[in-house]
Amino acid sequence: MSADLYGLCGAALVGIGLYGLIVQPHPLRKILAFNILGGGVFLLFGVFARRGAALSLPGDPVPQALLITGLVVSFAATALAVALLLRLAAETGRARLDDE
Amino acid sequence: MSLGLDLLLAALMLGLAGWTVLGRDMFAAIAAFIAYGLLLGIVWVRVGALDVALTEAAVGGGVTGGLLIAAWARLRATAMVERKAGAGLAVLAALASLGVAVLLAAVVLHLPQPAPTLVPEAMANLAPTGLGNPVSATLMAWRALDTLLEKLVLLLALLGIWSVAPDAAWGARPAASVDRDGALTFLAQFLPPVGVVVGIYTVWTSADAPGGAFQGGTILAAMWLLAVRAGLADLPRVASRWLRLALVAGPAVFLAVGLAGFVLAGHFLAYPEAVAKPLIVLIEAPMILSIGVSLALMVAGPPVPKGDA
Structure with a gap:
């Protein structure tokens, strides 16, 4: 029951993040939105792990371990994106992606 | 009772996500994102993923939040030209996002029954790893290749970050913003000894209980950054030899043990x-x-x- 609830929540988070990624013009907002989108994808995967609960375990440990790896890689991508953005702002004096 | 808690958590998370994406003020959006990360950490507990909850609290809310606030502080000085997306694009984006969300929701409600699971295989093969926590066993034994590659991704990302530095800065230190506030100095003297013990314990205990190398490492990183912020420690020059050594020590030992697996157990990364x-x-x-x-x-x-440092 609660797994279904969080599954729907994950689906909604993906939608919210995707909307922000497209609509928000500021690169830092895009990075935030991308992380919301990623949180939704991770939550969906976590719900699949939860559905695999068996024996004495509350969830399937294999997808849970993959989630940890995923979170780390997602942080690495965010840190790299922030570094690129700060360099762009330092170089051009502006924080935007189009070149008008 | 517990369903009420789940409903409340889900509603709060969606609200904070909405605020992060739509809120007018950038700093408020980042604050909402950090709160969202911490709530997501609680949700991981609710779906039975304690190890993921620790990672989320350390990385999702904590380190990512600090990174974004620092970026916001540096961007404040630059002109923030916020040209809103046109109404047509906004409607199209809303429809597309809604479509994706509805599709995913439909998938969630029509998942196969019974759900596929690797729990029986995991429990049957847990004893040979010498570990009691099947998530740690997955990370360190069954899917050790993923974990090795994840560490290499960290190094690659760090190289990527360093390589956006201007030529004149190559080999120098990263900028450290120091705040010699009395309370912060006290915290930076008091907390790291405790934090270092907690960090190492988090790794040690992950053999049998929730925890892990990444969660523990994050705590150590936070302690170091706290001391730097208070002016009690320096960031190293990126050309420094001991720094390079500290960075590659983990992946190098991992790789060496992995290669030794060919001789000792017949496979790469076999123990x-x-x-x-x-x-x-x-x-x-x-x-x-x-x-x-x-x-x-x-x-x-x-x-x-x-x-400029």
């Missing part, structure tokens, strides 16, 4: 059963150091020319 646990500890010890140092430097950002 002989009798010494599986000692080998895993041997991999994790330098790994905590490498993870802590690379995370702290990823948050610190690229080196800056000498005069």
Whole structure:
């Protein structure tokens, strides 16, 4: 029951993040939105792990371990994106992606 | 009762996500994102993923939040030209996002019954790894290749961050913003000894209980950054030899043990059963150091020319 609830929540988070990624013009907002989108994808995967609960375990440990790896890689991508953005702002004096 | 809690958590998370994406003020959006990360950490507990909950609290809310606030502080000075997306694009984006969300929701409600699971296989093969926590066993034994590659991704990302530095800054130190506030100095003197013990314990205990090298390494990184912020410690020059050594020690030992697996157990990253646990500890010890140092430097950002530090 609660797994279904969080599954729907994950689906909604993906939608919210995707909307922000497209609509928000500021690169830092895009990075935030991308992380919301990623949180939704991770939550969906976590719900699949939860559905695999068996024996004495509350969830399937294999997808849970993959989630940890995923979170780390997602942080690495965010840190790299922030570094690129700060360099762009330092170089051009502006924080935007189009070149008008 | 518990359904009420789940409903409340889900509603709060969606509200905070909406605020992060739509809120007018950038700083409020980042604050909402950090709160969202912490709530997501609680949700991981609710879906039975304690190890993921620790990672989320450390990385999702904590380190990412610090990184974004630092970025916001540096961007405040630059002109923030916010040209809104046109109404047509906004409607199209809303429809597309809604479509994706509805599709995913439909998938969630029509998942196969019974759900596929690897729990029986995991529990049957847990004893040979010498570990009691099947998530740690997955990370360190069954899917050790993923974990090795994840550490290499951290190094690659750090190289990427360093390489956006201007030529004049190459080899110098990252910029450290120092705040010599009395309370902060006290915290930076008091907390790190405790934090270092907690960080190392988090790794050690992950053999049988929730925890892990990454979660522990994050705590060490946070302690170092706290001391830097208070002016009690320096960030190293990125050309420094001991720094390079600390960064590659973890992946190098991991790779060496992995290659030794060819001789000792017949496969890359295979451990002989009798010494599986000692080998895993041997991999994790330098790994905590490498993870802590690379995370702290990823948050610190690229080196800056000498005069600007």
